[in-house]
Amino acid sequence: MTPANFALPAGLVWALIVLQLLARYWTETGQAFPDTDDAMRLAQLNDWLAGQSWYDLHQWRVAPGYESHWSRLIDAGLGGTLWVFGLFFDAPLAERLMRTTWPMLWLAPTIAGMAAIAWRIAGREAAVVALLLALVGAPAFYQFRPGRIDHHNVQIALSVLVVAATVWSDRVRWTALAAGVLTGFAIGIGLECFPYLAVCGAAIGLRYAIDRSGARAAAQYGAALAISSLAVFLLLVGPGSWTHAVCDTIAINWIALVGLGGIGLAAASVRPSASAAVRLSCAVAIGAVATGVFLSLEPRCLNGPFAMMDTEVWSIWLTHVREMQPLTTLILTSPATGAAVASFPALALLATLLLLRDRTARHDFGYLVTFGAFGIAFVTMLATVKGYSYATWLGMPLVAAFALRLFRTLQLESLVPRFALSLWLTPAVLSGGVVGIAQAAGFNDGSANIDRPERDACFKSASYAPLAQLPAGVIATDLDFGPFLLALTPHSVVAAPYHRLSSGIRGMHRIFASPADEAHRLLQGFGATYVAMCGSLSPSDLEKSSLDTSLWSRLQANEIPSWLERVPGGTGPFTVYRVKS
Numbered sequence: 001m002t003p004a005n006f007a008l009p010a011g012l013v014w015a016l017i018v019l020q021l022l023a024r025y026w027t028e029t030g031q032a033f034p035d036t037d038d039a040m041r042l043a044q045l046n047d048w049l050a051g052q053s054w055y056d057l058h059q060w061r062v063a064p065g066y067e068s069h070w071s072r073l074i075d076a077g078l079g080g081t082l083w084v085f086g087l088f089f090d091a092p093l094a095e096r097l098m099r100t101t102w103p104m105l106w107l108a109p110t111i112a113g114m115a116a117i118a119w120r121i122a123g124r125e126a127a128v129v130a131l132l133l134a135l136v137g138a139p140a141f142y143q144f145r146p147g148r149i150d151h152h153n154v155q156i157a158l159s160v161l162v163v164a165a166t167v168w169s170d171r172v173r174w175t176a177l178a179a180g181v182l183t184g185f186a187i188g189i190g191l192e193c194f195p196y197l198a199v200c201g202a203a204i205g206l207r208y209a210i211d212r213s214g215a216r217a218a219a220q221y222g223a224a225l226a227i228s229s230l231a232v233f234l235l236l237v238g239p240g241s242w243t244h245a246v247c248d249t250i251a252i253n254w255i256a257l258v259g260l261g262g263i264g265l266a267a268a269s270v271r272p273s274a275s276a277a278v279r280l281s282c283a284v285a286i287g288a289v290a291t292g293v294f295l296s297l298e299p300r301c302l303n304g305p306f307a308m309m310d311t312e313v314w315s316i317w318l319t320h321v322r323e324m325q326p327l328t329t330l331i332l333t334s335p336a337t338g339a340a341v342a343s344f345p346a347l348a349l350l351a352t353l354l355l356l357r358d359r360t361a362r363h364d365f366g367y368l369v370t371f372g373a374f375g376i377a378f379v380t381m382l383a384t385v386k387g388y389s390y391a392t393w394l395g396m397p398l399v400a401a402f403a404l405r406l407f408r409t410l411q412l413e414s415l416v417p418r419f420a421l422s423l424w425l426t427p428a429v430l431s432g433g434v435v436g437i438a439q440a441a442g443f444n445d446g447s448a449n450i451d452r453p454e455r456d457a458c459f460k461s462a463s464y465a466p467l468a469q470l471p472a473g474v475i476a477t478d479l480d481f482g483p484f485l486l487a488l489t490p491h492s493v494v495a496a497p498y499h500r501l502s503s504g505i506r507g508m509h510r511i512f513a514s515p516a517d518e519a520h521r522l523l524q525g526f527g528a529t530y531v532a533m534c535g536s537l538s539p540s541d542l543e544k545s546s547l548d549t550s551l552w553s554r555l556q557a558n559e560i561p562s563w564l565e566r567v568p569g570g571t572g573p574f575t576v577y578r579v580k581s
Contacts, residue, residue, distance in 0.1 A: 003119070006127065010115055013131045014108045017141065021104060025146040029100050032460050036497055037150035038099070039483035044068055045075050045149075046487070049082075055238030061492040062482070063474050063526045064503040069249035071189045072236055074151050078102060100146040106153040107144045113160035114396050120167045120366040122401035129422050130400040136426035139340060140392045151190050152389070158186035159193040160393050163373045166200040167366035169207075169217045176204060176217035177224045180262065184228025187258060188236055188250050191305055195380060196390065199372045201225070201261070205287070207365060208269055209280040215272040222266030229258045245298035248305040248499070253297035261290035310502035316509045317479065317497065323386035330385050335443035336435045341388045343434040344427040345378055348395025351402035370397055392427060399425055457573040458534035464488040466571045473529025476511055481534065494526045512552040516561040519551040523579055531555070531564060531577045 033039040044059065057068040081102055085094035111134050118130035134140065143152040165179035183197045201221070208218035233255045245253040264286035273279050300307040306318070318324055331338030352371055361367040374394040380387030403422050412418050423429055438444075457463055458481065467475075468489040475491050482496030494511070495504030504526075511522045511531075523531070533555055551561075560566060560577065567576040 003116075006115070006119075006124075007112075009128070009131060010112055011108075013135045014111055016135060017107060017111075017137075018104050020138075021141060021145050022100070026100065029096055029146045031462070032147075033484065033487070034145065034147040035150065036480055036483040037152075038147055039487040040068075040496065040498070041070065041074065041078070041149045041151075042095075042099075043483060043486035044070060045078050045082075048072070048075050049079055053238075055236075055241075059486065059496075061486055062496060062501060062504060063492055063494045063528070064501065064507070066496070066498065066501045066504070068498075069246070069500060070151060071249070073185075073188055073232075074149075074154060077154075078149055099149050103144045103146060103148040103153045106157040107141070110144070110153075110157040110160050110393060113157070113164035114393055116164040117160070117167055117366075117370055117394075118397035118400040120164075120171070121361075121364070121370055121397060122404055126397065126400040126404055129403050130396050132419070132422050133396045133399060133426050136423060136428045137392070137396070138428040139344065139431050140389065140396075140427050143389050152192070152386075154189050155186065155193040156389055156393060158182055158189065159196040159373075159390060162186060162197055162200050163369065163394065166203055167369045169204060169221070170214065170365045173216070173220075176221040179204070180221040180224025180226075181228045183225050184230075184232050184258070187229055187254060188232035191248060191250075191254070193390070195376045196373050196394070199376055200369065201258075203365070203369045203372065205265055205283045208265070208272065209283040210276060212272050212274065212276075212279070215269040219266045219269035222262040222264070222269065224262075226259045226262030226266065229255055229262070245301075247298060247301040247303075247307045253294050253301060256297060257290050257294035259290075260293060261286060264290065306499055309499045310506070313499065313502050313505050317505050318499065321497070324384050327382050327385055327388075334445040336438045336445045339434045339438045339443070340431040341381075341385060343431045344399075345381055345388060345391035345395055347425065347430060348374060348391065348398050349378055351395075351398045354405070355398065355401060370394070374398060396427075455535050459484060461488055463534075463572040463574065466569075467491065467532070467574060467576065470530070470567065470571075470576070474527050475530045475532050476508060476523055476526065476528040477532040478534070479505060479508055481532070491530075494528060513550050515549050516551050516554055516563075520561065520563050520579075528579050530567070531579065532571075532574050534574045 028034075033042070040059075043061075044057070047059070048054070054072055057070070057072070059066045059068060078098060082094055082098040085097045088094075089097065111131070114134060115127045115130045119127035143156055162179050162182045165175040165182060169176040169179060179200055183201065186193055186197055204214070204218050204221045207214035229250075233250055233252075236250060241251070243252055245251050265283070268279070268282045268286060273282070295302055298308075306314075309318075322330065327338065327342060330341065352374060355361045355367065356371065374391065377387055377390040377394045381391045403425055406412075406421060407418055410421075412421065424433075458478075461484075464484055465488075467485065468491075470491070472490040473492070474494060475485055476494045477485070479495050479497040482493040485491050485493050486496070493504075495501055495508035497505075507522060507526055511519045511526075511528075514522065531551075533552070536556060554561065555564075555575070555577070563580050564577040565580060567578055
């Protein structure tokens with residue numbers, strides 16, 4: 001089977017997964033957004049389609065003012081998809097179809113890239129097994145399910161494609177060029193995937209340093225990276241911000257890092273020295289210069305994408321966000337969920353350690369790149385749960401290669417026993433079995449589901465329809481409701497759950513945590529028109545010690561301060577109060 005012919009089974013696997021996702025989630029796409037980020041993305045898209053400048057990423061309906069760091073490239077893709085559906089369907093259905101199809105479209109390159117990695121490291125049979133892992137890979141679909149229009153699925157797809165292009169760069173001439181172009185594009189989407197991109201860049205540079213035959217690939221990669229990243233920078237960053245260095249999105253400091261690195265690598269590779277020591281010294285010097293310029297422009301970025309965020313916001317908001325918590329925290333608070341998340345990456349780690357015992361694998365460029373990319377993904381997952389999607393997709397090729405070793409060890413020659421064994425290694429079956437064992441042992445997530453039905457009602461799209469009928473104003477409410485209000489109503493909000501919105505997050509925390517008189521003063525400072533509450537579960541950022549005397553507790557007890565009046569009529573699950581002037 002040639003790579004061209006392999007597109008048919010890969011496409012069939014993608015289609016079957018799409019059918020799975022549509023059967024499970026189509027109804028939900030008409031009822032709610034999967035996440036706050038998806039609602040916020042729709043709000044940003046709508047503002048752009050309504051005439052906001054391409055370079056203007058301010059969300060003007062957030063009271064303190066909020067400049068998003070999200071890429072306009074995603075807005076362009078969503079807008080184009082919406083335009084296509086708008087040719088055939090009315091606006092609400094076109095939007096629903098856009099939100100449904102966009103994430104699933106990005107499954108196709110993800111599957112293709114993952115299978116390509118498996119083919120490179122262990123051959124065609126491994127690619128076939130990898131397709132089975134993807135087909136029965138439900139936990140891996142989380143970021144690709146209908147409705148997910150933020151940016152995570154695009155970043156995962158591009159990361160897998162960059163790794164795939166890199167592992168083939170020692171065998172197929174054009175793949176190093178593709179890796180450079182895709183890396184520049186990925187940086188323009190977001191920096192969450194930067195660790196995996198960095199592994200690939202380092203691998204190509206080190207191969208050039210160790211093996212002179214890698215010079216051509218290094219030159220192609222370096223030139224493509226420098227040109228593509230600069231082009232994306234000019235496309236996304238307005239002239240007024242060209243000199244503005246930031247840590248969480250593409251900016252001059254990031255262009256200095258990848259641009260200088262790419263140009264330096266390309267220049268050094270055109271006429272490579274015959275000495276490995278000289279080539280290695282050049283590669284190290286290029287990396288050191290690029291990193292030095294990067295840090296000189298904004299030293300704080302050494303501490304990661306959140307380095308410029310107000311430190312107070314960590315304790316009152318970000319530490320409570322589940323996807324940002326360490327895996328150990330998730331396992332302790334929600335054992336069954338933690339087991340489901342960790343099971344397949346743990347299997348992939350075991351496969352990696354066993355494959356590393358093979359001398360051939362330890363000396364193969366494709367294996368080493370795959371090991372490195374997955375290793376970074378696994379460590380990232382341990383630090384922040386949201387890294388598990390990368391660990392799962394980048395772990396599939398390694399599990400597929402490991403499965404072939406098992407077939408040989410167990411002398412499984414026929415299709416049926418091979419299929420049965422492979423099925424047990426799939427993410428869905430493995431995680432389901434681990435969860436079953438955890439629950440049988442008494443480890444449940446019961447404490448995490450308190451007031452869940454009541455809380456879920458607060459995120460249904462229909463719950464915001466009554467609020468949309470109120471005269472437009474500024475609403476002070478739980479952070480997580482902010483994006484839904486922006487997407488589904490004409491109102492403004494005091495805050496939303498985004499790290500650049502430090503003043504709003506601090507302000508919203510203090511409004512609900514303070515005694516009534518202090519809360520009144522804060523609300524006036526934000527120009528708030530309404531206070532809205534939903535359900536009886538307190539905001540996650542409120543400490544128990546402050547609840548008794550807080551505005552939130554008084555309102556829960558129906559003790560309404562004199563400066564508030566309850567808005568009459570039906571407002572769904574929300575209780576809304578108007579701030580008296």
